[in-house]
Amino acid sequence: MKSILSTKKLTSAQKNLILGAGFSVVEYDAIQIEFLDVEFPKNLENLIFTSKNGVQAFLKTQPDLNIETFSCFCVGSKTESSLIKKGFKVVKTAQNAADLADFIVKNYKNAHFSFFCSAIRRDELPEHLTKNQISFEEIVCYKTKSNPQEFKKEFDAVLFFSPSGVQSFSAVNHFKNMLSVCIGNTTAAEVQKHTQNVTVANATTIESVIARAVKALN
Secondary structure (H helix, E strand, O other): OOEEEEOOOOOHHHHHHHHOOOOEEEEOOOEEEEEOOOOOOOOOOEEEEOOHHHHHHHHHHOOOOOHHHOEEEEEOHHHHHHHHHOOOEEEEEEOOHHHHHHHHHHHOOOOEEEEEEEOOOOOHHHHHHHHOOOEEEEEEEEEEEEOOOOOOOOOOEEEEOOHHHHHHHHHHOOOOOOEEEEOOHHHHHHHOOOOOOEEEOOOOOHHHHHHHHHHHHO
């Protein structure tokens, strides 16, 4: 029986997508999230979130906000749905940070933005905004901690959901002949430092990563 390793704990429904396809699955959290206590500026207006963790960290420290006054700009459908569920107005959802920065530069030249991110965020978005003189502040609201776990067994495929998840896995494991299935291109770029045996999901959802893995292994 072919086996899949997920570097993120899955829901029962997500696990069943793998088991139902006739594969075995092992799962663990390659990274852990720690929310930080942050004093947020009073004049929040346009909010940028590049992950669901940013949304959760924001809501954890700011429970009594009048969210109708905010316009949100985000990366990925999971981030978007976590915002919509809480009643936020989402102006733009992009596939990746570079596309989102592009959209802001073209359409919001004179607006001010607050970017909620982790202590180890990627550079594309802030660099692009800075280069184009967009006014923004960066608010570090959560920390990503590596949770490395060594596996003696070789899997047929490994599912990766972030560059930091790849770094955590590669710290104690070899990629060998395993297929790496990634949620997006930035995660795939991190995998390519170790192996070229990599494929990217059609959409930035866990379900899409699973579907790509199942298709590739069949």
